[in-house]
Amino acid sequence: MKTLIKLVVISVLIIIISACNFEKRKQASGDTESSKPGSQVFLIGNEFNIKKAVNKMIEKSGIRNGGYVVIIPTSFQVNDRKAKLLSKEFNKQGIVAVHVLGFPFKPKEESSRMSIKNTDVLAIENASILCLLDGKINKFMKLAKETRLKKALLKAKEKGTLIAGIGNGASILGDNYFFWFKDKKTNKKKIALTPGLGLLENTVVDDLTFLKNNRKRIRKETSRENFLFIGMAKKASVYIEGIDAVVLSETEISLVHPDSTAIKLGIGDKFFLLPK
Numbered sequence: 001m002k003t004l005i006k007l008v009v010i011s012v013l014i015i016i017i018s019a020c021n022f023e024k025r026k027q028a029s030g031d032t033e034s035s036k037p038g039s040q041v042f043l044i045g046n047e048f049n050i051k052k053a054v055n056k057m058i059e060k061s062g063i064r065n066g067g068y069v070v071i072i073p074t075s076f077q078v079n080d081r082k083a084k085l086l087s088k089e090f091n092k093q094g095i096v097a098v099h100v101l102g103f104p105f106k107p108k109e110e111s112s113r114m115s116i117k118n119t120d121v122l123a124i125e126n127a128s129i130l131c132l133l134d135g136k137i138n139k140f141m142k143l144a145k146e147t148r149l150k151k152a153l154l155k156a157k158e159k160g161t162l163i164a165g166i167g168n169g170a171s172i173l174g175d176n177y178f179f180w181f182k183d184k185k186t187n188k189k190k191i192a193l194t195p196g197l198g199l200l201e202n203t204v205v206d207d208l209t210f211l212k213n214n215r216k217r218i219r220k221e222t223s224r225e226n227f228l229f230i231g232m233a234k235k236a237s238v239y240i241e242g243i244d245a246v247v248l249s250e251t252e253i254s255l256v257h258p259d260s261t262a263i264k265l266g267i268g269d270k271f272f273l274l275p276k
Helices: 002-029 050-061 081-092 118-125 137-146 149-158 208-213 215-225
Strands: 040-044 069-074 098-100 129-135 162-166 176-182 189-195 203-207 228-232 237-241 244-247 253-256 262-265 270-272
Touching: 040 050, 050 081, 050 129, 050 162, 050 237, 069 081, 069 118, 069 137, 081 098, 081 129, 118 149, 137 149, 137 176, 137 189, 149 162, 176 203, 189 215, 203 208, 208 215, 208 228, 208 253, 215 228, 215 253
Parallel strands: 040 162, 069 098, 069 129, 129 162, 203 228
Antiparallel strands: 040 237, 176 189, 228 253, 237 244, 244 270, 253 262
16 A cells, blocks of 8 residues: 555656656747647767767756656666666766666566556656667567557657667667568578657668668668668767757768668768658
8 A cells, every 4th residue: 555655646746847847848948839849869879978978968958957867778687787877977967867767577477468657657758858778679669569658758759858769779769670580481580670669750770780781671671661771880979859960979870861872971960861
């Protein structure tokens, strides 16, 4: 009974605090009822400078006016090392309201279905900054599809939450992402497109090694499915607002357009995502 009361109290507090913080962010950015906040997304390589990444997220989100950070490891580990390091860096830069969420599978003997807490849903929907980390993305997407997690992330985007995908956490932000599977007939590994979180429209993200090894297939898919492919180096970073994007890192990124045009971009270079 005490646990139930505690969960209810936490849920109410999250709603009240988040509502106040969202209003502050709207006022700080000049948003009104008729002016919906634009979506903000960071694509960050696993080896990009964490101090710079956090600094940029704080700057772009307006979190100093009020709000909190939610870090979502996709590793399904109780104590995710990367989550701890990221949380610590936010603290160093003056943001103490940082929540690390964990979504372990239930044991098979209890249930084959996964679950997510109501408090976690509320925390995600009302966060100022959401960070999806590197990990077991196929397992994470299974959780997102079978629970309210995907809807919560989309709702956060609609509210103007800044969303950062780090490492292969960036790969699942698009409508689709590439995944590996074993062909039962040939027993060989193959790649295919599968639905992602839908936080970036008409965009697929992966690393440069994947692009190098699968260039022909990627060009074929970008043309057939009409999307932009973004190839990220480990030390690369890209900031996206709406469909406007800019490279923040000295490390280059590679783009593959639907017409099979491939270009490389460096720090300060701008490009556009494909409109709806």
